Amino acid sequence: MNTGHTEQLLGEYRPFGSAVQVWTASVPKSYEPELEDRAAELHPDEGAQAARIATRAARAQYVMGRSLARRVLARRLRVAASRVRFGSTAAGRPYLCEPRCPEIDFNLSHSGRLTALALTCEGRVGIDIEETTEKRDFEGIAAGFFSPSEYDRWSTAGAVDRTALWYRTWTRREAFVKATGAGLRDIGGDHHGRGSAWTDIPFEPAPGLAGCLVLLRPSPPFTLREVNPYDR
Structure with a gap:
């Protein structure tokens, strides 16, 4: 895991031949003073959202996620981080609001002490990361959310493979x-x-973490129902 809470490029993947970068940054256990510089980068609306998060650990995850996305996108667009602003769809999916660049799509996930960003200019991307703890209701979640074929593969897998297969299936579903x-x-x-x-x-x-990327095959422009918090 990277140290100093600094963003790093984990890798570049090419599903459907489209480049998808994955960036990560470590997250402190709690909202420590060293996050103040990161928090200062947030737009006032984001700062208000962070302040409403009840636990210090969850607040740290939120701040690091937004900071990671803002810094990586600023470098990609060659603009100051202060110029990067986010909007969200009606369902809460974040997107790049300013500078306007509709071909860029990104997605964030966090678990434990890591936050991850997926970034592409070719399609729609989703990312999920999960700590692979044994303290999950594997049976209940699989029965409630896996497809019949997914459930059959998981429930009949050998003991050594079952946990890995469960996380493989769950992260794919969440990323989708x-x-x-x-x-x-x-x-x-x-x-x-x-x-x-x-x-x-x-x-x-x-x-100790499992992850999955999902990319929708690039297609003609996809219209989002946008909710722009800066047009008020």
Whole structure:
């Protein structure tokens, strides 16, 4: 895991031949004074959102995630970080609001002491990372949200492989609904078209974590129902 809470490029992947970068940054255990510089980069609306987060650990995750996205996008666009602003869809999916660059799509995930950013200029991307703890309701979640074929593969897997397969399936499902923008309400849905309309790449963001990227096949411009917090 990287130190000093500095963003680093974990890797570049090419599903469907489209470049997707994954960036990560470590997150302190709590909202420490060293995060004040990062918090100062936030837009006032983001700062207000951070202040409403009840726990210091969750607040640190939020600040680091927004800071990671802002710094990476600023470098990509060759602008000052202060010029980067985010909007969100009606379902809460963040997108780049300013500077206007509709071809860029990004997605964030965090778990434990790591935050991750997926960035592409070719399609819609979703990312999920999860700490691989054994303290999950594997059976209950699998029965409630996996497809019948996913559940069968998981429930009949050998003991050594079951936990890894569970996280492989769950991170793929969560990354998919983040790519589509449907949100967690659709995580148990029938996600058809894998391999043709969308593809996924599992990866290990750090020891003890599982991750998955999902990219929707690039298509004609996709219209988002935008909610721009800066047009008030």
